[in-house]
Amino acid sequence: MGEQGTMEIERLYPLPNPDSQPYWDGLRDRRLMLQQCADCGSIRHYPRPVCDQCYSMEVHWIEASRRGTVHSWSVSHHAFHPSFKADLPTTFVTVDLEENVRLVGILRDPEVTLSIGTALQVGFEDAADGAFSIPVLFAA
Amino acid sequence: MSDGLFEKGAITGIGETAYTRGSGKSDTALQMEASLKAIADAGLSPKDIDGVVPYASGSTVAEDFITNLGLPDLRYSATTPLGGASCVAGIQAAVSAVATGLANHVLIPIGRNGYSGSRIGNRVQQMPQFRTIGEYEMPLGTLAPAQLYSHMARRHMELYGTKSEHFAKIAMNGRKHAAMNDNALRQAPMSLDDHQTSRMIADPLRLFDCCLESDGGAAVIVSASERAKDMVRKPAYIMGVAEGHPDSPSAITQRPDITTLGTAKAAPRAFGMAGITHSDIDVAEIYDCFTYIVLCQLEDLGFCKKGEGGDFVSSTSFGFDGDLPLNTHGGLLSQAHIVGMNHVVELVKQLRGDAGAAQVKGARIGLVTGYGDMGDGTVAIMRS
Numbered sequence: 001m002g003e004q005g006t007m008e009i010e011r012l013y014p015l016p017n018p019d020s021q022p023y024w025d026g027l028r029d030r031r032l033m034l035q036q037c038a039d040c041g042s043i044r045h046y047p048r049p050v051c052d053q054c055y056s057m058e059v060h061w062i063e064a065s066r067r068g069t070v071h072s073w074s075v076s077h078h079a080f081h082p083s084f085k086a087d088l089p090t091t092f093v094t095v096d097l098e099e100n101v102r103l104v105g106i107l108r109d110p111e112v113t114l115s116i117g118t119a120l121q122v123g124f125e126d127a128a129d130g131a132f133s134i135p136v137l138f139a140a
Numbered sequence: 141m142s143d144g145l146f147e148k149g150a151i152t153g154i155g156e157t158a159y160t161r162g163s164g165k166s167d168t169a170l171q172m173e174a175s176l177k178a179i180a181d182a183g184l185s186p187k188d189i190d191g192v193v194p195y196a197s198g199s200t201v202a203e204d205f206i207t208n209l210g211l212p213d214l215r216y217s218a219t220t221p222l223g224g225a226s227c228v229a230g231i232q233a234a235v236s237a238v239a240t241g242l243a244n245h246v247l248i249p250i251g252r253n254g255y256s257g258s259r260i261g262n263r264v265q266q267m268p269q270f271r272t273i274g275e276y277e278m279p280l281g282t283l284a285p286a287q288l289y290s291h292m293a294r295r296h297m298e299l300y301g302t303k304s305e306h307f308a309k310i311a312m313n314g315r316k317h318a319a320m321n322d323n324a325l326r327q328a329p330m331s332l333d334d335h336q337t338s339r340m341i342a343d344p345l346r347l348f349d350c351c352l353e354s355d356g357g358a359a360v361i362v363s364a365s366e367r368a369k370d371m372v373r374k375p376a377y378i379m380g381v382a383e384g385h386p387d388s389p390s391a392i393t394q395r396p397d398i399t400t401l402g403t404a405k406a407a408p409r410a411f412g413m414a415g416i417t418h419s420d421i422d423v424a425e426i427y428d429c430f431t432y433i434v435l436c437q438l439e440d441l442g443f444c445k446k447g448e449g450g451d452f453v454s455s456t457s458f459g460f461d462g463d464l465p466l467n468t469h470g471g472l473l474s475q476a477h478i479v480g481m482n483h484v485v486e487l488v489k490q491l492r493g494d495a496g497a498a499q500v501k502g503a504r505i506g507l508v509t510g511y512g513d514m515g516d517g518t519v520a521i522m523r524s
């Protein structure tokens with residue numbers, strides 16, 4: 001049991017379904033894949049079955065630019081599960097991608113000074129136990 | 141603006157267990173104990189309860205209340221799955237039920253072993269409201285509300301110059317009021333230095349920006365107003381009540397404006413229904429899972445404009461004898477985390493004139509909020 005606000009939480013793994021499998025497969029193959037509406041062309045994230053602009057359920061997947069800018073960030077000094085302890089402190093960054101959707105990644109570049117609008121690029125790494133791959137971030 | 145549910149219902153009974161860290165009781169027992177206290181406070185028998193709104197993220201269903209309390213004819217049940225906004229959303233459901241004659245006396249119970257109970261995370265991906273972040277964000281290690289909400293706080297600080305010292309004032313205010321409350325877990329004084337040197341959890345949120353984890357139960361009874369006027373307690377009439385969901389409700393990071401909560405949609409509806417303005421509010425019990433979330437709600441409720449929360453916090457006194465008495469029980473930050481039902485109970489006590497040492501003199505109209513599930517906001521305005 002934790003002190004105030006620090007209760008341990010179960011480790012979570014992605015549970016890909018037909019809507020999200022191409023995203024996770026893409027990360028494993030070192031490609032950032034996003035859903036694009038096959039009817040109106042809107043790009044959406046996180047993956048889901050319906051386009052909220054035109055209600056089409058037809059979708060194709062595009063490979064994203066991997067370029068973006070900082071929208072916000074947070075630096076975790078407490079791991080809410082033991083498997084993340086070795087990685088502390090961990091900087092999680094919310095990035096505005098060029099494709100006009102956002103992505104959360106872990107900053108892996110100690111040289112970056114964060115502020116809103118800082119340019120970053122998306123890279124990839126395998127999660128600690130190799131079960132899946134995640135987006136990470138570097139200076140553009 | 142529609143007057144909707146204006147004064148169709150009232151809170152006629154309140155009940156709380158002891159708030160502890162280690163209750164030695166089951167979640168169900170905590171809920172039943174609080175429910176029996178609320179029913180007795182209202183001067184009712186369990187046989188009079190014909191509606192129940194159990195906590196959607198909790199461990200009980202309406203059937204448990206029939207079984208334990210011997211309810212002879214439960215006619216109305218519903219759940220309001222909005223996380224920490226559920227209790228006030230439950231009031232909206234209950235008033236809807238009594239306004240239409242579906243029920244006369246609706247019980248809204250909550251209770252859990254939030255400290256000593258089992259870990260909360262193992263169900264996260266099975267809960268539809270967390271499925272999205274459970275799939276795309278939590279596997280990276282950003283698991284806890286403190287981590288997820290800190291992105292909102294950081295952006296607010298960067299855009300508007302909001303400071304950790306503003307968060308500290310909210311934490312210190314809760315602690316000051318908790319020290320005046322016998323049923324509060326944290327009583328030791330908190331200085332600005334205590335706050336600023338408390339352990340960093342998810343920068344910019346420090347330990348003292350985070351709510352407690354605690355065990356306990358609380359419950360209220362909502363009755364039809366025409367019945368309430370003849371009951372034993374001075375009713376707290378519900379003048380306005382509303383819920384609001386933010387854009388991209390399931391993922392903060394995809395929200396067009398991550399510094400705005402569902403509260404911004406709910407507040408104009410609640411104030412419109414109540415027919416009052418902010419200067420009419422004598423006391424405010426604002427859901428305080430994190431200090432930043434209070435500051436953000438003050439903006440979204442309309443006490444100040446978006447971005448002015450820091451200045452508003454600096455220039456406003458929040459003590460029970462101040463400009464805007466705030467969280468006069470100590471809140472989730474320093475009293476206990478009873479999912480905001482402790483805020484509802486405290487507002488009713490204030491409107492009855494029963495709030496003890498932190499009683500706001502002459503409190504006649506008050507506001508209570510709920511907030512949860514990554515951005516849902518609820519608002520209720522009551523009068524004595």
Ligand SMILES: [Zn+2]
Pocket residue numbers: 037038039040041042051052053054055056
């Ligand atoms: Zn479309």
